[in-house]
Amino acid sequence: MTSNPPVKADINLAQLLEAKSLERCPFPIPTGWYFVDYSENLKPGELRNVQLFDQEWVLFRTEGGKPGMTDPYCPHLGAHMGHGGKVCGEALRCPFHHWEYNTEGWCTSIPYGKVMPPITKKQAVLRALPMEERYGLIFAWYHPTCAEPTWQLPSIPALEDEGWTGSRRGSWTANTAIQEIAENGVDTAHLKFLHNAPGIPPVKAEFHDHIMDLDIGNGYIVGRAYGPGLNVLEFTQNGVSATMISYTQPITPELSQMNMCFRSKAYPEGSMEQAVAKKIIDHMIGAAEGEESAGFESVDFIVWNNKKYRPRPLLCDGDGPVLQFRKWFKQFYDADASTLAKV
Incomplete structure (x- = not known):
């Protein structure tokens, strides 16, 4: 027994034509903890540029051993701190005017300024990702609007x-x-x-x-x-x-x-x-x-x-x-x- 083919009015054209409008990856970057590098690869005082989360970042380790990861462009006049910047003690120093930022993105020093911009006393002014170091791995918490972590890394x-x-x-x-x-x-x-x-x-x-x-x-x-x-x-x-x-x-x-x-x-x-x-x-x-x-x-x-x-x-x-x-x-x-x- 054979069935008659459906008449054209019965065909779901949306199903047949959907492939023309499909995207490969219609997603933003999801929120979560992500691997950045192996601990052994980032030495105290080291700084380098990395590409993650659809942008460039500056990854560094303070002289005291704390990892940091920030937007590359200085909030002062926009110099790229991954090109000529330096780790100074516990801070990342901009090469342009030597403004310094800690691993949380707070401005900690302006060597020639007598009055710090008021916002620097209220909040971080450089985007810095929360960092955790476990299992010999360095992780960063990513959220598109800078929300704090909502869970912690587990025991493995x-x-x-x-x-x-x-x-x-x-x-x-x-x-x-x-x-x-x-x-x-x-x-x-x-x-x-x-x-x-x-x-x-x-x-x-x-x-x-x-x-x-x-x-x-x-x-x-x-x-x-x-x-x-x-x-x-x-x-x-x-x-x-x-x-x-x-x-x-x-x-x-x-x-x-x-x-x-x-x-x-x-x-x-x-x-x-x-x-x-x-x-x-x-x-x-x-x-x-x-x-x-x-x-x-x-x-x-x-x-x-x-x-x-x-x-x-x-x-x-x-x-x-x-x-x-x-x-x-x-x-x-x-x-x-x-x-x-x-x-």
């Missing part, structure tokens, strides 16, 4: 407790928004068809405040996301676990830098457990020896780098909680209703 036993090992790190550039990368966590159907996994693992996701908890494959992958910029995922096979800590940076709305480190319990040298832990980590990234399925490095980028965002996706009963994830992620955008409507 794999990076802070005794009995863990592993120095493997990786960094990859993805030509897409940070939300698109994070959405992979709830889209388990793609694991079979893109990664060649033997099946589609079940996924449970719970969302509360800035946290998303994931259980993929009934305990095979158990993870927690702390806002957009920090994820901790534990993979378990044969009673052996390895942990991936992911801390992606939004460089621009359409460019993300994926950063990861990999840790496992300090199993005995040469043991079966040590070999399994290594294989798990190999699999997280690419294709592990003896396996047909592939990690993200092998296959995900060709999709991320070329896809467009569907704000009204067609979903079926086999898809994961994509819409629930998007609703949770929406809280990290501080934007007007017209922008959020696209998300």
Whole structure:
């Protein structure tokens, strides 16, 4: 039995023509804690320019060891403090007239002025991001309108407790928004068809405040996301676990830098457990020896780098909680209703 094709009046043209108006990344930079650099890479007294959150910043460390990250242009006459500026004690000094600013953006010195501008006694005059240094990593809190942090960085036993090992790190550039990368966590159907996994693992996701908890494959992958910029995922096979800590940076709305480190319990040298832990980590990234399925490095980028965002996706009963994830992620955008409507 065959059905007659629908007459033209029954066709949903909006569905068919939507692709012409789709955007690759219709999102602003989301609010959250983000990795800036490894602690070891920023020495006391050092200053350099960095590109993050769709603008340039000056990253520095005071002589006392405190990290700072500010807008590059001096509030006085607009000199770029990342070109000729200097760290002096606990302050960033402008090269033009030697005005100085602390890591919170307060003006602390005008060497030739007898009367400080009144605003300098009331508030910071240079935008400075809140900074935290944990796990050997430097994090900055980003909010588009300078709101203070609404949550703190968590404890991560794999990076802070005794009995863990592993120095493997990786960094990859993805030509897409940070939300698109994070959405992979709830889209388990793609694991079979893109990664060649033997099946589609079940996924449970719970969302509360800035946290998303994931259980993929009934305990095979158990993870927690702390806002957009920090994820901790534990993979378990044969009673052996390895942990991936992911801390992606939004460089621009359409460019993300994926950063990861990999840790496992300090199993005995040469043991079966040590070999399994290594294989798990190999699999997280690419294709592990003896396996047909592939990690993200092998296959995900060709999709991320070329896809467009569907704000009204067609979903079926086999898809994961994509819409629930998007609703949770929406809280990290501080934007007007017209922008959020696209998300």
